[in-house]
Amino acid sequence: MPNYKDIEYTLKRSRRKTSSIYVERDGSISVLVPQQLSEKEIEAMIEQKRYQIYSHLAQWEDANTKRVYREFVNGEGFYYLGRNYKLEIVTNQEVPLKLKNGCFRLRKKNLPRAKEAFVEFYKEKGRKRILDRVEYFRKLLDVEPNEIKIMDLQNRWGSWTPKGNVNFHWKTMMAPLTIIDYIIAHELTHLIHPNHSDAFWNELDKIMPDYVQRKAWLKLNGAGMDL
Structure with missing residues (x-):
């Protein structure tokens, strides 16, 4: 993975005519550039966008304070269409998972998957x-x-x-x-x-x-x- 000074990024070249820099949902940085752009030109672009990159990274860090790591256990909440539904592990059910009576119902034998x-x-x-x-x-x-x-x-x-x-x-x-x-x-x-x-x-x-x-x-x- 290339880096410029203190900024590590993934470089992608394409037929596009413009360049873009993205902070991905995992906090990594992607740089998309035209095929012919030289390494020096890429570094100059990153230097020019340094303030915006760090601003976006700060926003990403703020947003990720909301990250939740869920467990597949009774009572854990899972989202569907913006609502949070609690999980219920059941013994018998015709399908692995379904939403019923305001709960996600997961068949017990499907817990490993x-x-x-x-x-x-x-x-x-x-x-x-x-x-x-x-x-x-x-x-x-x-x-x-x-x-x-x-x-x-x-x-x-x-x-x-x-x-x-x-x-x-x-x-x-x-x-x-x-x-x-x-x-x-x-x-x-x-x-x-x-x-x-x-x-x-x-x-x-x-x-x-x-x-x-x-x-x-x-x-x-x-x-x-x-x-």
Whole structure:
């Protein structure tokens, strides 16, 4: 992993014409640059953005004070659509995990693979709900996404490809509906503007005037939505 002075980062080169620096959800720094950019030019960009990088890292540290490490035991709380549901371990059940009577019910024999059961639950629920909202925002933005996937995206809530494929992290289903909408609208707007330019935020503002508040909520509470 390259570093410049006291800043360690992951370097990714692409065909894009602009450069970007991101503080990922795990606190690591990603630098995205055009193929032809030299090492000296990259270091000059990092030096120029040093204040912003440390500001974003400070925000990340504040947000991660909310990180929760959950155990798969009776009474532990797990999020779904912004609400916290307690876990109940049950002996007999036709499926590994389901939400019933205000509780997550986990079949006892699935305890060794409890995380996999939760991930599959979020993916299954996300396939319909996210696809429905993608259709809604697709019409508002007048875009034509190609393939939509619910998957593990490591440190990102969503991603997109130049081919028009759009991906969403299964953890998205832990968030309130208003925040899920923000994540979906954000990624679909990238099909119009592939970066976070002023034009991108202006486009998003047209269909979601309160996106700033939703974005701030996600930054503050996102670390708490994990397994």
